[in-house]
Amino acid sequence: DSYDNALAETINGLYKTELIHKRAPWKTREAVELATLEWVAWFNNQRLLEPIGYIPPAEAEVNYYRQFAKEAIPVA
Structure with missing residues (x-):
């Protein structure tokens, strides 16, 4: 199915556009790794999404x- 990788391809495209191409040329592999960790932290914990x-996203996941924890019925 052609939609199986759609989300992964979208994230890869955003990553390359917002980080890799914007800051090129990279001097070391370590610089790319550190920048990637920073981008992932921003993407999950600081980026604000209108639809949610x-x-x-991390806050939406916690919510x-x-x-579901509030709705759970304790089993006695």
């Missing part, structure tokens, strides 16, 4: 699981 209420 202008909050970071999602908190909702």
Whole structure:
């Protein structure tokens, strides 16, 4: 199915556009690795997304699981 890799390809495209091509040329592999770690931290913890209420994805995930924890019925 052609849609199997759509999300991965989108993230790879964003990564290359927002980080790799913007800061090129890279001097060392370590510089790319450190910049990648910083970009991933920003992408997950600081980037605000309109479709989920202008909050970071990590916060949305916490809210999602908190909702299910509140709805869970204890088994006695």
